[in-house]
Amino acid sequence: MKRPNEIIMTGSGKKASVKALGCRLNQYEALAMEGKLKAAGYEIVSYGEDADLGVINSCTVTNEADAKSRNAIRRFIRKNPEAMTVVVGCYSQMAANRIAMIDGVDYVIGNHDKLNFLDYLTDDKPATPVIVRERISREDFSIGFVGDPDFEQRANLKIQDGCDFMCSFCVIPFARGRARSRDWEDLFEEVRQMIRKGVREFILTGVNLGTYESSGNDFLTLVEALADLRGVDRLRISSVEPTTIPHELFDMMADPGHSLMPYLHIPMQSCCDRTLAGMKRKYGMKEMTDFFDRAVQAIPQLCLGTDLMVGFPGETESEFEETCERFLELPFAYCHVFTFSERAGTPAAKMDKQLQMEEKRLRSARLRRLSAAKRMSFHEKQLGQVFRVLLENPKDEFYSGYTDHYVRVVVPQAPAGLENRMALVEMEKATPEFIEGSLLSYEGE
Incomplete structure (x- = not known):
């Protein structure tokens, strides 16, 4: 095990890399960690580059997320075998001892302390690299x-x-x-x-x-x-x-x-009452149908998205079909599809009638196809309309950005220097991922 003190206490001239896996919240926290590392004198480099310190903000929402976290840890260590390796986040909280056994890991820090990880690394090396509070x-x-x-x-x-x-x-x-x-x-x-x-x-x-x-x-x-x-x-x-x-x-x-902004992402998880009850969700389909009707009537330009899980224990073929049919009927523009993953300690992991992975894959693929079709249809309905777009990411003489209702727009043939300006853009060509638009006017013109 490497001793980190000489690296951590003299950040000046040292390089640090922060890798975030999983959700938007993890991405935010990684940026906060980068800010604290900069304040300590580190130069932030991209994950995969040479670094003296690596911080992996891990995810454990599924078995696949666990595997991706382990792969990210090992990849950093292979690239930087002499560096300090610190693993923080949700996977650290749930599987600290397993992570600590990975050769090259120096510290495993749980969620309570992860944003203050530098405080621990400047102290004397603890007897154990694991710093996780259960509560x-x-x-x-x-x-x-x-x-x-x-x-x-x-x-x-x-x-x-x-x-x-x-x-x-x-x-x-x-x-x-x-x-x-x-x-x-x-x-x-x-x-x-x-x-x-x-x-x-x-x-x-x-x-x-x-x-x-x-x-x-x-x-x-x-x-x-x-x-x-x-x-x-x-x-x-x-x-x-x-x-x-x-x-x-x-x-x-x-x-x-x-x-x-007129945008709502509602994590439904299922559109079948029996499945929702098994998931211990706090609503049924009648309440949600009424909710979506009110939302669409009240908000003319609303973009409505959802999360749907397939393969929940006991989900029958007819119940999955019910979710598909309801998803098509409801005013969703898209859905994010998740495959049920057994998580130790949760009630669902102990339920009977766990589905085979192949069946879960087939259902996931079908629902993703339905989502792609709904998103394309939603994009086509925007054509001919003019929306406000916050321009960003200038690349190869075009900009991308989002409308107020969170439709991604690509604007080709726009003048240089428009990054971070609001623009009026006419929607002209729909694709499954974005709409291509024509720039009409912009701030400061």
């Missing part, structure tokens, strides 16, 4: 964003962590702990820092966003306060449980002058 605090948390992170036009903003809903298939309440919220002042200090860096769109990120509550402020109050900040041009909700959405959010999304 994660439910108190409000602060992040204390520092350094000079490389923000882009759109930035994730972590407001919440953990979950109390305890769905039967989900390991996240064990990996990330129970629901807790980010300190109000700490959150707004980061937003102000982001605005100074030029961020115009903020994507609210967490595990169960709608349960946010800090210093007497709930999720609705938070959205209203963020929207009132000068410099917050767009607010977007990443994914939210339908039972936590106040009706006032519909009014905000319907107002074209409001910062909250």
Whole structure:
């Protein structure tokens, strides 16, 4: 085992690499870690390059995520055998001892302490490399964003962590702990820092966003306060449980002058009542059908997406067909498809009638085809309309960006220097992944 002190305590002139696997929340946390490493004097390099320190923010939502995390760890060690290797995150929380047995791993740090990982690496080497607290605090948390992170036009903003809903298939309440919220002042200090860096769109990120509550402020109050900040041009909700959405959010999304964008991603998981009950979800299909009807009627330009899981234990062919049919009937623009994965410690892992992997693969493939067809149809319905697009990623004489309702748009033959400007774009050609548009006008023209 390498001794890290000489590397960690003298960050100046040293290189560090941070790799995030899995969800949007992990991506945010990786950026926060990079900021703290920069403040300590490290040069941040891309994962895969030569580095003196590697931090892998791991994922454990499925068996495949576990495998990807292990592969990322081993890849860094092979590339940098003399470097310090630190593994943090959800897989660290759930399988710390297994990770610690990987040759070349120096520290395994759980979710409670991962954003403060540098504090542990500057101390004397512990008898064990594992730093994992089984009980994660439910108190409000602060992040204390520092350094000079490389923000882009759109930035994730972590407001919440953990979950109390305890769905039967989900390991996240064990990996990330129970629901807790980010300190109000700490959150707004980061937003102000982001605005100074030029961020115009903020994507609210967490595990169960709608349960946010800090210093007497709930999720609705938070959205209203963020929207009132000068410099917050767009607010977007990443994914939210339908039972936590106040009706006032519909009014905000319907107002074209409001910062909250007309986009909802609702993680349904299934469109079959029996499967939803087995999953311990907090709704049935009648409630959800009524919810979607109200949302579409209230928000004219709404883009509605969902998550659907296939292969839940006991899911019959007819129940899967019911999910497919309901998905086609409901006003979804797309779905993200997930294959059920047994997670140790969850009730679903102990259920009878576990499906064979081949059957789960076939169902996943079918649902992905249906989603691709719905997305293409949704894109075709946008043709001929003019939407506001935040231009970003200039490449080979074209820009990409997103409309208010989260349709990806590619704009060819645009002038140079338009990055981070709002533009009016006419939708002209639909593809399954994006719409090609024509630039009509832009800010500062």
